[in-house]
Amino acid sequence: MGQAMSKVALAQIPPVTQCGLRSLGGGLLVLLxxxxxxxxxxxxxxxxxxxxxxxxxxxxxxxxxxxxxGYTTVGRTTTFLYLAPFVVxxxxxxxxxxxxxxxxxxxxxxxxxxxxxVAFSDGWGAASGTTQWMGDLLAVAAAIGWGATxxxxxxxxxxxxxxxxxxxxxLGVSGVGLTVLGLAIERPVDWPLTPxxxxxxxxxxxxxxxxxxxxxxxxxxxxxAPRLSxxxxxxxxxxxxxxxxxxxxxxxxxxxxxxVAVGLGLLAVNYRPAARS
Numbered sequence: 001m002g003q004a005m006s007k008v009a010l011a012q013i014p015p016v017t018q019c020g021l022r023s024l025g026g027g028l029l030v031l032l033x034x035x036x037x038x039x040x041x042x043x044x045x046x047x048x049x050x051x052x053x054x055x056x057x058x059x060x061x062x063x064x065x066x067x068x069x070g071y072t073t074v075g076r077t078t079t080f081l082y083l084a085p086f087v088v089x090x091x092x093x094x095x096x097x098x099x100x101x102x103x104x105x106x107x108x109x110x111x112x113x114x115x116x117x118v119a120f121s122d123g124w125g126a127a128s129g130t131t132q133w134m135g136d137l138l139a140v141a142a143a144i145g146w147g148a149t150x151x152x153x154x155x156x157x158x159x160x161x162x163x164x165x166x167x168x169x170x171l172g173v174s175g176v177g178l179t180v181l182g183l184a185i186e187r188p189v190d191w192p193l194t195p196x197x198x199x200x201x202x203x204x205x206x207x208x209x210x211x212x213x214x215x216x217x218x219x220x221x222x223x224x225a226p227r228l229s230x231x232x233x234x235x236x237x238x239x240x241x242x243x244x245x246x247x248x249x250x251x252x253x254x255x256x257x258x259x260v261a262v263g264l265g266l267l268a269v270n271y272r273p274a275a276r277s
Contacts, residue, residue, distance in 0.1 A: 005208075007069045009200040012193055014186035015066030020179030022201065023062070026209025027171035033210075034164050041165040050156035054149050054166065055173025061145030063178055064138040072135025080139035082116050085109055085229035087147025092226050095155045099224045101269065108268025109226075112233040115261030118254055147229070153217065154225050163217035171209060230269040233262055 009018055034041050068077045089109060093100045101109065149170070153159060158166050193201070219228055 005200045005203050006066055007074055009197045009204075010066075010069060012190040012197045013201070014182060014189070015070055016063055016178050017182030017186055017189060018201070018204075019059075019062045019066045020175055020177070020182050022204045022209050023059075023171045023175035024179060025175075025201075025205035026213070027168060027175050029206065029210040030164055030167055030171060030214065033214075034168075039162055039164055041162065041168055045161060046157045047161045047165065047169070050152060050158045051161075051166065051169030052173060053156075054152045054158060055170045056177075057145050057149040057152060058170035059174035059177050061142045061149065062174060063181075064142035064145065068135040068138035068142065070135070071138065072132045076132070076136055077139045079117055080136055081143050081146070082113060082233055082235075083140060083143040084146035084150075085113070085226070085232060087144055088150050088229040089226045091147065091151040092154070095151060096225075099226055101226045105226070105230075105269045108265040108270075109230050110265070111268065112230060112262045112265025115258040115265060116233050118261060119258035150220060150225055150229060153220050159221060163214055163221060166217045167210075167213050170213075227270055230266055234266070 006015075006018065013021070031041075033039075065077065065081065068080075086109065089101050089106065153166060158169075
């Protein structure tokens with residue numbers, strides 16, 4: 001859903017600038033929330049350099065997503081973006097061996113990802129010209145950035161920091177860096193913004209950049225990263241299901257197969273044999 005809303009706003013706000021503005025707005029909301037809740041985010045706790053690294057990866061991830069949407073379809077971008085759990089699974093054994101997935105878990109992850117591919121198979125047929133491969137490559141790079149960000153958070157002092165502080169590092173770095181970069185290299189924003197583009201930017205700022213990521217970073221701190229990352233594959237499927245109910249679009253065999261594949265895959269990822277007495 002976030003990728004679709006981003007593509008809507010591209011008509012008036014170029015990709016890098018849009019990502020930067022979204023992060024700046026989200027960062028301001030999170031900062032106001034920490035002040036209201038009395039959460040201390042300015043104390044020295046050894047998280048500065050890991051935080052800046054996570055912020056740089058976060059900025060690179062979303063710059064790649066937004067740029068990808070200019071070359072390829074939302075469906076293809078979404079599919080490649082959800083390769084991120086495989087990056088986490090590949091990296092976690094070097095950080096915490098106890099969180100390594102077994103063969104059944106890896107098979108479940110592959111099955112769940114296959115469900116995502118099936119769900120967005122229509123989007124693969126809509127070509128965007130000879131430069132589509134560039135968008136696909138950027139989406140893969142974004143997936144690597146997303147997975148690497150999760151690994152940095154789990155491997156460094158950020159794992160013990162408040163989720164709001166972790167998020168502020170990322171929104172701060174990406175907000176300032178991408179806004180400045182976008183204003184320097186992209187076309188100007190086409191003012192005034194239409195109601196549709198304004199709604200898109202507000203949605204991205206309030207729902208995506210602040211609320212959803214705050215919950216996500218809390219979950220990263222509390223739960224095993226590979227299993228948690230696998231659950232992100234539910235996100236695009238749920239978005240399609242909501243569209244089916246909300247927009248009264250007909251159910252398709254493709255969506256039902258995708259739901260079954262993702263559901264079975266998640267069961268396999270989280271399966272733990274009963275302890276022998």
